[in-house]
Amino acid sequence: MDERRYTRRDFxxxxxxxxxxxxxxxxxxxxxxxxxxxxxxxxxxxxxxxLPRFTKRTGIQVNYQEFAxxxxxxxxxxxxxxxxxxxxxxxxxxxxxxxxxxxAPYPPGVxxxxxxxxxxxxxxxxxxxxxxxVPYLWGTTGIGFNKKKLAKPPTSWLDLWDPxxxxxxxxxxxxxxxxxxxxxxxxxxxxxxxxxxxxxVRDLLLKQRPLVRQYTSSTYVDSLVAGEVVMAMAWSxxxxxxxxxxxxxDYVIPKEGSYIWVDNLCLVRGSQHREDTxxxxxxxxxxxxxxxxxxxxxxxxxxxxxxPLLDASLRDDxxxxxxxxxxxxxxxxxxxxxxxxxxxxxxxSDIKVA
Amino acid sequence: MIGRRVSRFSALSxxxxxLYAFLYLxxxxxxxxxxxxxxxxxVWKGFTLSWYGRLFHDxxxxxxxxxxxxxxxxxxxxxxxxGLLASYxxxxxxxxxxxxxxxxxxxxxxxxxxxxxGVSLLAFFVRVRIPLDFGSLACAHALIALPYTISSIxxxxxxxxxxxxxxxxxxxxxxxxxxxxxxxxxxxxxAIFSGALLAFTxxxxxxxxxxxxxxxxxxxxxxxxxxxxxxxxxxxxxxLACCLLxxxxxxxxxxxxxxxxxxxx
Amino acid sequence: MTQTAEAAAENLPAxxxxxxxKLLSWLIRGASPAASHLLLLPAAAWLLVFLLLxxxxxxxxxxxxxxxxGTVVWSFTWANFGRALNPMYLxxxxxxAAYAGSATGLCLALGxxxxxxxxxxxxxxxxxxxxxxxxxxxxSCLVAIYSWMIILGRHGLLNDLLGRLGLIQxxxxxxxxxxxxxxxxxxxxxxxxxxxxxGSLEKIPRAYLEAAYDLGASPxxxxxxxxxxxxxxxxxxxxxxxxxxxxGDFLTAEFLGGPRNFLIGNLIQNQFLxxxxxxxxxALTALLVLSLISGLYFYQRLEAxxxxx
Numbered sequence: 001m002d003e004r005r006y007t008r009r010d011f012x013x014x015x016x017x018x019x020x021x022x023x024x025x026x027x028x029x030x031x032x033x034x035x036x037x038x039x040x041x042x043x044x045x046x047x048x049x050x051l052p053r054f055t056k057r058t059g060i061q062v063n064y065q066e067f068a069x070x071x072x073x074x075x076x077x078x079x080x081x082x083x084x085x086x087x088x089x090x091x092x093x094x095x096x097x098x099x100x101x102x103x104a105p106y107p108p109g110v111x112x113x114x115x116x117x118x119x120x121x122x123x124x125x126x127x128x129x130x131x132x133x134v135p136y137l138w139g140t141t142g143i144g145f146n147k148k149k150l151a152k153p154p155t156s157w158l159d160l161w162d163p164x165x166x167x168x169x170x171x172x173x174x175x176x177x178x179x180x181x182x183x184x185x186x187x188x189x190x191x192x193x194x195x196x197x198x199x200x201v202r203d204l205l206l207k208q209r210p211l212v213r214q215y216t217s218s219t220y221v222d223s224l225v226a227g228e229v230v231m232a233m234a235w236s237x238x239x240x241x242x243x244x245x246x247x248x249x250d251y252v253i254p255k256e257g258s259y260i261w262v263d264n265l266c267l268v269r270g271s272q273h274r275e276d277t278x279x280x281x282x283x284x285x286x287x288x289x290x291x292x293x294x295x296x297x298x299x300x301x302x303x304x305x306x307x308p309l310l311d312a313s314l315r316d317d318x319x320x321x322x323x324x325x326x327x328x329x330x331x332x333x334x335x336x337x338x339x340x341x342x343x344x345x346x347x348x349s350d351i352k353v354a
Numbered sequence: 355m356i357g358r359r360v361s362r363f364s365a366l367s368x369x370x371x372x373l374y375a376f377l378y379l380x381x382x383x384x385x386x387x388x389x390x391x392x393x394x395x396x397v398w399k400g401f402t403l404s405w406y407g408r409l410f411h412d413x414x415x416x417x418x419x420x421x422x423x424x425x426x427x428x429x430x431x432x433x434x435x436x437g438l439l440a441s442y443x444x445x446x447x448x449x450x451x452x453x454x455x456x457x458x459x460x461x462x463x464x465x466x467x468x469x470x471x472g473v474s475l476l477a478f479f480v481r482v483r484i485p486l487d488f489g490s491l492a493c494a495h496a497l498i499a500l501p502y503t504i505s506s507i508x509x510x511x512x513x514x515x516x517x518x519x520x521x522x523x524x525x526x527x528x529x530x531x532x533x534x535x536x537x538x539x540x541x542x543x544x545a546i547f548s549g550a551l552l553a554f555t556x557x558x559x560x561x562x563x564x565x566x567x568x569x570x571x572x573x574x575x576x577x578x579x580x581x582x583x584x585x586x587x588x589x590x591x592x593x594l595a596c597c598l599l600x601x602x603x604x605x606x607x608x609x610x611x612x613x614x615x616x617x618x619x
Numbered sequence: 620m621t622q623t624a625e626a627a628a629e630n631l632p633a634x635x636x637x638x639x640x641k642l643l644s645w646l647i648r649g650a651s652p653a654a655s656h657l658l659l660l661p662a663a664a665w666l667l668v669f670l671l672l673x674x675x676x677x678x679x680x681x682x683x684x685x686x687x688x689g690t691v692v693w694s695f696t697w698a699n700f701g702r703a704l705n706p707m708y709l710x711x712x713x714x715x716a717a718y719a720g721s722a723t724g725l726c727l728a729l730g731x732x733x734x735x736x737x738x739x740x741x742x743x744x745x746x747x748x749x750x751x752x753x754x755x756x757x758x759s760c761l762v763a764i765y766s767w768m769i770i771l772g773r774h775g776l777l778n779d780l781l782g783r784l785g786l787i788q789x790x791x792x793x794x795x796x797x798x799x800x801x802x803x804x805x806x807x808x809x810x811x812x813x814x815x816x817x818g819s820l821e822k823i824p825r826a827y828l829e830a831a832y833d834l835g836a837s838p839x840x841x842x843x844x845x846x847x848x849x850x851x852x853x854x855x856x857x858x859x860x861x862x863x864x865x866x867g868d869f870l871t872a873e874f875l876g877g878p879r880n881f882l883i884g885n886l887i888q889n890q891f892l893x894x895x896x897x898x899x900x901x902a903l904t905a906l907l908v909l910s911l912i913s914g915l916y917f918y919q920r921l922e923a924x925x926x927x928x
Contacts, residue, residue, distance in 0.1 A: 068581030338687030380766035447649030467867020478673035
């Protein structure tokens with residue numbers, strides 16, 4: 001009986017030691033001279049081989065972590081970035097992160113490879129001085145669909161309002177995408193905040209609501225694969241990644257045009273590893289590296305020098321790199337002032353609970 | 355009469371079997387789909403074992419598992435200590451003023467949906483500038499686990515009260531502390547252990563509170579599963595859940611062996 | 620049994636108690652209320668710091684104003700409550716109560732026979748069955764939700780099976796509606812109902828039932844007059860333990876529900892993590908807490924009346 005008791009006590013002791021040891025290890029590892037970059041990125045948004053190669057070349061370790069939802073991340077960023085050095089932020093997040101002092105400007109002239117970036121992605125509405133952002137990857141918002149279940153492929157955004165597909169349509173679950181779409185379809189500029197415009201937006205989205213199976217930014221690809229929905233408002237790369245394994249999926253940018261979004265590499269304010277972080281950013285800007293990442297994740301690279309190095313199947317895919325005529329129909333999201341953001345969010349909340 | 359009882363009994367057992375089938379249906383699906391040869395685990399494409407192999411090479415999943423284990427161990431340890439102290443006073447001390455207040459206080463967490471705890475803690479931590487790190491998360495988990503350790507240990511201490519073993523020891527000259535250490539504590543061990551186990555699993559499985567207050571870069575198993583759900587669940591998650599389930603069963607079997615009343619033998 | 624005590628007494632070192640041991644003995648004896656308070660202090664402080672203070676902070680937040688970019692401005696306003704109570708948002712709370720209520724009722728209806736079986740008929744299998752009841756609860760609920768999505772989908776396993784059996788012509792709408800949300804809630808919270816029910820049924824002295832039979836009661840009468848009234852504490856506890864978490868659930872509705880099944884938990888989560896309107900989210904949470912507290916108050920009065928006649 002006594003023996004048994006001691007084993008149990010030992011178990012607890014071992015358990016506590018196990019619980020404590022990684023903390024101790026981390027505490028010991030954090031010497032001042034250590035060369036490390038803490039990099040925070042979207043899930044599945046890099047080639048797994050990229051960072052080990054960087055470490056091999058420079059000796060700088062990269063502590064790589066992923067997030068799944070930007071708004072969730074942002075809610076927590078407010079309590080502090082917890083020692084991150086480099087984070088990826090989508091265009092519309094940049095003004096917020098700037099206003100809340102989360103990100104810091106790039107020192108001018110340090111990045112050797114910055115010139116590789118396509119001019120189209122510089123002087124953008126969200127960062128007019130090119131101070132805070134280095135574009136990483138970009139994509140579009142459009143319609144993902146299941147070719148087998150549709151009589152003909154959708155061509156217009158209004159196909160998402162087609163009552164024939166009632167209960168088989170999914171919409172992205174955020175104000176950003178849905179309100180901007182409704183404004184565009186109603187012929188208003190994105191910065192419009194008049195009552196008339198928002199009444200029209202409300203009416204349009206409420207008219208669609210009974211047809212919508214789910215408002216979701218996450219599970220719509222699964223629903224498309226399983227045939228639960230036949231059309232979904234979608235982000236390009238999500239659908240195209242899944243289309244590699246499920247050839248019945250396809251993606252289209254509707255004829256009315258759409259929005260481009262850009263994910264950017266941003267420096268975190270108060271970072272302790274600025275120099276090494278800049279080396280990592282410069283490395284990610286190298287044509288070969290940028291091309292290998294884009295090939296892996298199936299999103300378009302803003303790196304002009306990388307484009308010739310891309311896999312032909314990606315480079316020549318009009319769904320990834322739209323042809324010039326379609327490109328002209330694509331816009332960056334406009335810069336909204338805080339009042340407009342509130343109006344958008346409130347409208348979206350109202351539509352969801354209606 | 356007997357015939358009727360038997361038919362009632364068999365109807366009832368059929369019902370119970372059906373209910374257990376309902377409870378185990380998703381687990382069976384989870385198990386079968388862990389062998390699915392598709393990256394998007396919503397339609398069956400074919401049989402493969404590769405997800406189980408991949409599991410052991412996925413650094414992120416293993417990292418998340420490690421975080422969850424550390425978190426659950428820390429929370430269970432805190433909750434067990436707090437629970438032991440509190441339940442001893444509640445179960446063994448003579449009546450004192452304010453006992454009812456404590457009782458009411460300890461039942462508050464059961465009256466709060468977890469989403470309330472999650473957003474309150476988030477608002478609170480951000481307001482008073484407590485960093486959303488491992489420590490604050492572990493403290494919150496200990497809070498969620500506390501009612502479980504208290505109820506488990508208190509029940510055992512109450513049932514031990516009647517055996518008067520401590521009195522016997524003190525009659526033989528032991529002090530209260532010695533009687534506690536040599537008699538009460540060993541006899542209460544099974545309950546402390548199963549309370550801790552319960553606390554461990556509550557923390558290990560907790561999603562809602564963690565979802566709101568896990569700081570950036572703190573990824574527990576349930577959070578990892580959630581983020582994978584956002585980007586498409588691969589059968590790897592099913593494989594992992596099956597392995598964890600097997601582990602849980604082993605732990606339960608172990609606990610059952612350990613928690614057999616030592617005094618009874 | 621007393622061997623243990625004797626053995627312990629023999630092991631006693633023949634030395635005087637140190638000061639620390641005296642203190643420990645004083646704590647254990649609990650003759651003075653101070654000792655009790657001292658032992659209870661750590662747990663109570665924990666609850667105070669990590670539960671009551673945060674809830675107070677949330678209540679304060681619900682009266683604050685939102686600032687630009689999701690910040691909070693600490694100026695007093697009732698506006699968040701005004702918005703939460705407007706005819707647009709109030710139905711969400713009512714819908715949540717309806718879903719949580721039906722899930723609780725179903726759990727009771729489905730769980731009572733199980734608890735009854737476990738207590739009266741299970742015999743040797745009882746312990747195994749009890750553990751088996753808990754095992755699904757220990758599996759990641761997200762993975763279970765995903766399995767339900769596979770089962771209930773338009774082309775899911777269940778529709779496929781029914782179609783092959785020729786029972787249905789067209790797939791049934793089983794997913795992303797009220798049915799799937801309530802089913803999910805029942806699935807996740809049924810152990811919370813069965814365990815307290817089982818506990819109270821276990822406590823019924825079997826002699827009472829024998830006495831009832833001896834007095835000529837039929838099994839139905841014995842059940843209605845003895846078993847059922849004596850199991851009421853378990854019914855009340857089970858309903859409480861099921862209803863409360865159902866009211867706050869948001870995962871089930873997020874993945875198994877559709878646009879018409881938006882619950883208060885989803886709304887709260889949206890305000891905190893998507894719209895970044897924390898004061899409004901806090902007001903919604905406060906409303907949820909207040910309605911639960913007032914509900915619990917009446918519930919406890921009802922319980923007191925039912926159980927102690």
